[in-house]
Amino acid sequence: MARQLLGQILQAQGVIDDKQIADAVRLQDDAGIKFGQALIKMGHINDEQLARALARQSKLPFVDLSKGRIADDVIDLIPANLAEEYGIIPIKVQGSEVIVALADPLQVFNLENLTFLLNMKFRCAIAAESVLKAAFRRYYAVEADLSDDVTIGKKEDEDEEAPIIRLVDTMIEDAVRVRASDIHFEPFDEELRVRFRVDGVCKTVARHPKHLHGPIISRMKILAGMDISEKRKPQDGRIKTRALSKEIDMRVSALPAIKGESIVCRILDKEEGLVSLEKLGFAGRDLDRFDKIIKRPNGIFLVTGPTGSGKTTTLYAALKKLNRPDLKIITAENPIEYNLKGINQCQVKHSIGLDFSRILRAMLRQAPNIILVGEIRDEETAAIATQAALTGHLVFSTLHTNDAPSAITRLVEMGVPSYMVSTSMVAVLAQRLVRALCQHCKEVYEPSGPELATVGLTPEEAVGSEVFRAKGCERCSYNGYSGRIGIFELMTVDEDLRELTFKGASHLELRRQALLSGMASLRADGARKILQGKTSIEEVLRVVSQEVTDG
Numbered sequence: 001m002a003r004q005l006l007g008q009i010l011q012a013q014g015v016i017d018d019k020q021i022a023d024a025v026r027l028q029d030d031a032g033i034k035f036g037q038a039l040i041k042m043g044h045i046n047d048e049q050l051a052r053a054l055a056r057q058s059k060l061p062f063v064d065l066s067k068g069r070i071a072d073d074v075i076d077l078i079p080a081n082l083a084e085e086y087g088i089i090p091i092k093v094q095g096s097e098v099i100v101a102l103a104d105p106l107q108v109f110n111l112e113n114l115t116f117l118l119n120m121k122f123r124c125a126i127a128a129e130s131v132l133k134a135a136f137r138r139y140y141a142v143e144a145d146l147s148d149d150v151t152i153g154k155k156e157d158e159d160e161e162a163p164i165i166r167l168v169d170t171m172i173e174d175a176v177r178v179r180a181s182d183i184h185f186e187p188f189d190e191e192l193r194v195r196f197r198v199d200g201v202c203k204t205v206a207r208h209p210k211h212l213h214g215p216i217i218s219r220m221k222i223l224a225g226m227d228i229s230e231k232r233k234p235q236d237g238r239i240k241t242r243a244l245s246k247e248i249d250m251r252v253s254a255l256p257a258i259k260g261e262s263i264v265c266r267i268l269d270k271e272e273g274l275v276s277l278e279k280l281g282f283a284g285r286d287l288d289r290f291d292k293i294i295k296r297p298n299g300i301f302l303v304t305g306p307t308g309s310g311k312t313t314t315l316y317a318a319l320k321k322l323n324r325p326d327l328k329i330i331t332a333e334n335p336i337e338y339n340l341k342g343i344n345q346c347q348v349k350h351s352i353g354l355d356f357s358r359i360l361r362a363m364l365r366q367a368p369n370i371i372l373v374g375e376i377r378d379e380e381t382a383a384i385a386t387q388a389a390l391t392g393h394l395v396f397s398t399l400h401t402n403d404a405p406s407a408i409t410r411l412v413e414m415g416v417p418s419y420m421v422s423t424s425m426v427a428v429l430a431q432r433l434v435r436a437l438c439q440h441c442k443e444v445y446e447p448s449g450p451e452l453a454t455v456g457l458t459p460e461e462a463v464g465s466e467v468f469r470a471k472g473c474e475r476c477s478y479n480g481y482s483g484r485i486g487i488f489e490l491m492t493v494d495e496d497l498r499e500l501t502f503k504g505a506s507h508l509e510l511r512r513q514a515l516l517s518g519m520a521s522l523r524a525d526g527a528r529k530i531l532q533g534k535t536s537i538e539e540v541l542r543v544v545s546q547e548v549t550d551g
Contacts, residue, residue: 004056004057005057006035006036006053006054006057007021007024007035009053009056009057010039010045010049010053013049013053015044015045015049015053016039016044016045020039020042020044023042023044024038024039024042024044025038027041027042036050036053036054046128047103047128047129047130047131048064048128048131048474049474050128050129051103051126051127051128051129052126052474054104054105054126055105055125055126057105058105058108058126060105060108060124060125060126061125061126062125062126062127063091063101063125063126063127064127064128064131065089065091065101065127065128065131065132065134065135066131066134066135066205069206069207070089070090070091070092070135070139072209074090074091074092074093074098075089075090075139075140077090077093077098077118077120078090078098078100078118080140082114082118083136083140084136084140086102086107086110086111086114087102087103087104087107087132088100088101088102088107088111088124089101089102089127089132089135089136089139091125094123096121097120097121097122097123098120098121098122098123099122099123099124099125100122100123100124100125101124101125101126101127101132101135102124102125102126102127102132103126103127103128103129103132105124105126108124111124134170134174137166137167137170138167138170138206138208164212164215164216164219165219167212167216168216168219168220168223169243171183171194171205171206172241172243172248172250172265173243173244174196174205175196175265175267176243176244176246176248176267176269177244178196178198178477179198179199179269179483180196180197180198180267181197181198181200181266181267181308182196182197182202182264182265182266182267183195183196183264183265183267184196184197184202184262184263184264185216185217185220185262185263185264185265186262187210187213187257187259187260187261187262188210188259189210189259190209190210191207191208191209191210192207192208192209192210192212192213192216193206193207194206194207194208198479199435199436199479199481199482199483199484200308200433200435200484200543201435213260214260217254217260217261217263220252220254220263220265221235221237221252221254221263223237223239223241223252224237224238224239224250224252224254225237225238226252226254231256231261232256233256234253234254234255234256235253235254236251236252236253236254237251237252237254238250238251238252238335239252239265246269248267248268248269249267249268249337249338250265250266250267250268251265251266251268251335251337252264252265252266253265253266268337268338274316274317274320274338274340275313275317276317276320276321277290277314277317277318277321280310280313280314280317280485280486281485281486281487281488281529281534282486282488286488286490286520286525289427289490289492290318290429290490291321293426293427293492294318294321294322294394295322296394296426297369297392297394298389298390298391298392298393298394299389299394299395299424299425299426299427300385300386300389300395300397300424300425300426301318301394301395301396301397301426301427301428301429302376302396302397302398302399302407302425302427302428302429303315303396303397303398303399303428303429303430303431304398304399304400304401304402304403304404304406304407304428304429304430304431305398305400305401305430305431305432306400306432307400308433309431309432309433310431310433310484310486311398311431312337312374312398314429314431314486315372315396315398316337316338316340318396319331319340319343319370319372319396320340322370323340323341323342323343325342327369327370328344328366328367328368328369328370329342329343329344329368329369329370329371329372330343330344330345330346330363330366330368330370330371330372331343331344331345331346331371331372331373331374332346332348332356332359332360332363332371332372332373332374333345333346333347333348333372333374334347334348334356334374334375335347335348344366344368346359346363348374355381356373356374356375356376356377356378356381357378357380357381357384360373360381360384360385360388361384363388364384364388364391364393368393369393369394370393370394370395370396371385371388371393371394371395371396372395372396372397373385373395373396373397374397374398375397375398375399375400376397376398376399376411376414378414379414379415379416382411382414382415382416383415383416385397386411386416386420386421386424387420389424389425390420390423390424399411401430402430403430403489403511403521403522404428404429404430404489404490404491404514404519405428405491405507405510405511405514406430406507407425407428407430408421408425408428408493408497408501408507408510409506409507409510411425412501412504418501418502418503418504419502421501422493422498422499422501422502423498425493425498425501426492426493427490427491427492427493428490428491428493429488429489429490429491430488430489430491430522431486431487431488431489431522432486432487432522432543432544433484433485433486433487433543434484434485434486434487434526434529434535434539434540434542434543435481435482435483435484435535435539436481436482436483436484436485436534436535437468437469437470437480437481437482437533437534437535437536437539438470438471438472438473438475438476438479438480438481438482439482440473440475440476441471441472441473441475441476441480442468442469442470442471442480442533443468443469443471444466444467444468445467445468445469446467447462447467447537451537452467452537454537454541455523455526455527455530455537455540455541456521456523456524456527457527457530457531461531462531465531465532465533466533467530467531467537468533468536469536469537469538470536470538470539481539485529485534485535487522487525487526487529487540487543487544488520488522488525489519489520489521489522489525490519490520491514491517491519492517492518492519494517496513496516496517497510497513497514497517500513522544523540523544526540526543526544527540
């Protein structure tokens with residue numbers, strides 16, 4: 001049987017069409033490059049799609065080197081210089097053979113010489129070129145004699161530094177590539193584990209030998225402007241860099257732990273971070289109500305939810321919408337996550353006594369129309385924010401509460417008189433972030449009645465709508481999800497709620513009245529987005545706690 005052409009394989013898989021094949025052939029002739037590389041250069045395919053097609057064409061297995069970890073004793077079978085020269089990486093020993101990954105099937109024929117040099121038999125698998133290069137850097141990047149006591153107080157050997165620098169740079173690039181929000185460096189007895197948080201879920205991406213812990217942590221601390229000699233106290237820092245042609249800000253936290261220092265890097269992508277309310281998941285009646293609330297001349301508007309639920313993103317979206325030349329907007333933030341053009345932003349600095357309450361008092365002397373306080377965390381800040389709202393300012397801030405009505409009781413518990421809370425509060429938005437179903441592979445199914453009931457739906461309410469669940473494909477890295485959207489609980493404080501607040505009503509009473517006044521619960525908004533095909537029942541249940549019910 002004749003060998004199938006690469007273009008035919010990709011076309012059969014629905015990846016490219018006749019025109020794209022013709023375009024790639026022309027580029028192949030003009031530039032003198034391979035057909036597959038021409039397709040990648042033109043943006044028609046990525047290197048993983050090419051690798052899978054090459055594997056099929058050459059009748060070799062495909063391997064994804066980004067999953068799992070290759071054992072150290074397997075890596076040690078082939079020296080770094082030979083692995084680099086032949087463009088391979090050993091991945092497994094099977095019987096008397098060593099299975100190696102390579103990107104170019106033609107390289108198989110060059111392994112005869114390596115068989116002679118190392119006295120080994122080889123079998124080959126195909127891997128994506130970028131992943132192969134990343135794996136090579138991961139497993140071969142660092143000299144074995146690097147100690148844990150790397151310091152920068154003296155002039156360092158640049159040749160020794162370079163592998164660690166490349167390794168850290170690669171990890172940051174990989175994190176940006178997969179849209180990670182955090183990188184976690186976690187030391188254990190025999191390894192340094194690296195995890196990325198993608199769409200709110202942590203995934204292990206690397207396990208480095210323990211002797212790399214010191215050099216990697218030192219490198220991160222240098223980039224973040226931390227004291228690398230201080231290993232007993234927590235430290236905070238910030239990195240500004242470029243990765244994959246993007247400007248990236250990273251907030252870095254170092255924490256001493258029993259097995260060594262742990263570092264977490266929060267990635268702030270300036271291009272992706274400032275999104276519209278619509279992109280966040282606001283739509284229909286809730287969006288109209290939100291627009292009216294944020295255009296009020298005065299009052300307090302709070303956004304609540306746990307850490308990582310997108311509160312700051314929502315407030316930035318609101319400020320972006322309100323920002324115009326005739327309004328003065330001032331923010332007090334810790335830290336300033338994104339720079340907002342035309343808005344006066346102040347950074348909290350606890351080391352010099354510049355906290356939220358002090359900045360807030362100073363703000364009021366600047367005659368602002370709108371104030372954003374990053375977080376209300378104590379009685380003093382709460383009292384000043386409330387007073388500002390009562391004297392003609394629109395105040396935005398955040399609180400850590402489970403649902404919207406809890407924000408009212410939390411302020412009262414902080415010491416703000418209930419009559420001031422009832423008079424100043426205009427609305428509270430509780431929110432969570434759920435993973436959005438991959439629109440390329442999500443599959444429709446018929447959930448059972450009890451399964452629908454877990455998100456407050458009946459079989460009758462689901463009639464006429466399709467319910468989807470996650471499946472997984474190449475485009476979503478087989479997760480079944482891609483990106484995140486918000487689910488919201490928007491409580492407008494009407495006269496009934498003001499009266500209950502003034503009387504010191506309980507959280508349960510406030511919640512019951514809010515639902516009667518038209519508030520859709522987090523679970524109800526999640527159910528709405530399930531019926532719209534945006535997320536799954538499983539995902540809504542993952543982020544909406546059982547105690548936050550529909551009343």
